[in-house]
Amino acid sequence: MEHFQILAKDKKSKARIGKLKTAHGTIETPFFMPVATNAAARYITQEQLQETKTEAIICNGFMLSLKPGLEIIKEFGGIHKFMNWDKIIFTDSGGFQMLSERFLKGTTEHGIHFRSPFDARTHFVTPEKAIQIQNALGADCIMALDFVPEYREDKAYIAKAVKQTHAWAEKCIAAHTNKKQLLFGITQGGIYPDLRKQSAKFINKVDFAGVAIGGLCIGESKEKMFQMVDVSIPLLDEEKPRYLMGVGSPRDLIEAVAHGIDIFDSCFPTRTGRHGNILTTRGNYDITKAKWQYSKLPLDEQCACFVCKKYTRAYIHHLFKVEEATGLMLVSYHNIWLIQDLMQKIRKAIKEGKFEKLRKEFSR
Ligand SMILES: [Zn+2]
Known part of the structure; x- marks a missing residue:
C-alpha cells in the first residue's frame, strides 16, 4: 500500500518493521500511542510526550465533539493546532464508549444513543456522523464506528455486533471525504474464533487503509486475547497495518508484536501509574x-x-x-518513557534479528 511498507520481518515470529506514512509524518511500526481522550494524556504535557519519543497519540472524536465542540477546534485550524501537537494523531470514533454505562443509552441498526457525561443531553452517533466528526477534527488516522459488546455477552449478541459493525464499516467508507486521513476499519467477534474469522475476512476486504482488532483487552483472559489475534492475523493482508486496540502493558506489547501487530494504544501506563x-x-x-x-x-x-x-x-x-x-x-512521565523505550528496543531487536532473544529475556 502507498501509505504502508514493510521494511523487515522477524524469522521466528510474525513480528515486523513497517513504515506508516501520514499527513503529519512517517512513523516506524510497531509503535505505541498514549491515550489523550480529551486532547491531553493526563498529567503529561505534549512537550514531555515528545521527550519520551512519543510520535503518535490517540484522541477521542466523539468526546471532542461534545467539548470543546467542533466549531472551536475548526476555528483553531484543526486538532493538531488546537492542542499544539504537530506529530501524528489518531482519533477513535466513540464505539468504545459503548462499554461504559455512563455513556451508553441504547443502540439501533443506524447508530448509538450516547449520554453526554457533561450534561443530560443525548447524542445519536451514526457511522456517517462519526466520520464527519473525525473529518472535521483533522486527525491523521481515523477509526470506523464499531459496535463494541462486552466479551461476556452471549454468542447471538456478539454475532449481532459483528453484523452491525460490518454494515457500519461500509457506511463509514462511503461517508469518508477527507482523503488525507487514513481510515481504519475495526473487527469484532468477542472471544468466538468463528466470529473473529468472519469479521477479519470482511473488514480486510473493505477498502480500509488499515485494520484494527477491536473489542479485546476488556477483561477476557490473555490466552483468549492472543487466541483471537491468532485467528485474525492470517486473514489480513500482509501489506495493511494492523492495530490492536487497548493493549499497553510491557508483556502484552512484546507478545502482540510477536503475533504480528504493528500499532497499539492504551491508557494503561498512565492509569496504572496514577x-x-x-x-x-x-x-x-x-x-x-x-x-x-x-x-x-x-x-x-x-x-x-x-x-x-x-x-x-x-x-x-x-x-x-x-x-x-x-x-x-x-x-x-516515567511509565510512558519506559513503554516508548521498550518499543524502541523491540524495533531495534527485530531489525538486528534479535527479537526472539528480547522476548525470552522479557518473559523471564
Ligand atoms: Zn524513569
Whole structure:
C-alpha cells in the first residue's frame, strides 16, 4: 500500500518493521500511542510526550465533539493546532464508549444513543456522523464506528455486533471525504474464533487503509486475547497495518508484536501509574508501599528518564501519600518513557534479528 511498507520481518515470529506514512509524518511500526481522550494524556504535557519519543497519540472524536465542540477546534485550524501537537494523531470514533454505562443509552441498526457525561443531553452517533466528526477534527488516522459488546455477552449478541459493525464499516467508507486521513476499519467477534474469522475476512476486504482488532483487552483472559489475534492475523493482508486496540502493558506489547501487530494504544501506563504502579524493565511495583519510605533508589535503575535521574522512590512515595499531583506527573512521565523505550528496543531487536532473544529475556 502507498501509505504502508514493510521494511523487515522477524524469522521466528510474525513480528515486523513497517513504515506508516501520514499527513503529519512517517512513523516506524510497531509503535505505541498514549491515550489523550480529551486532547491531553493526563498529567503529561505534549512537550514531555515528545521527550519520551512519543510520535503518535490517540484522541477521542466523539468526546471532542461534545467539548470543546467542533466549531472551536475548526476555528483553531484543526486538532493538531488546537492542542499544539504537530506529530501524528489518531482519533477513535466513540464505539468504545459503548462499554461504559455512563455513556451508553441504547443502540439501533443506524447508530448509538450516547449520554453526554457533561450534561443530560443525548447524542445519536451514526457511522456517517462519526466520520464527519473525525473529518472535521483533522486527525491523521481515523477509526470506523464499531459496535463494541462486552466479551461476556452471549454468542447471538456478539454475532449481532459483528453484523452491525460490518454494515457500519461500509457506511463509514462511503461517508469518508477527507482523503488525507487514513481510515481504519475495526473487527469484532468477542472471544468466538468463528466470529473473529468472519469479521477479519470482511473488514480486510473493505477498502480500509488499515485494520484494527477491536473489542479485546476488556477483561477476557490473555490466552483468549492472543487466541483471537491468532485467528485474525492470517486473514489480513500482509501489506495493511494492523492495530490492536487497548493493549499497553510491557508483556502484552512484546507478545502482540510477536503475533504480528504493528500499532497499539492504551491508557494503561498512565492509569496504572496514577494508582502508584511503577513499570520497570524487571516488572512492576507499588510506590505507595511503606517499604519505600527511606529508599534512595530511582524508580528504575535501568531507566534514563529525567525522573529516574533526579528523584528518589522515597520522595515520590511521599508525594503519593500526601496526594500531590506532582507525584502523578512524575510517574506518568516515567511509565510512558519506559513503554516508548521498550518499543524502541523491540524495533531495534527485530531489525538486528534479535527479537526472539528480547522476548525470552522479557518473559523471564
Ligand atoms: Zn524513569
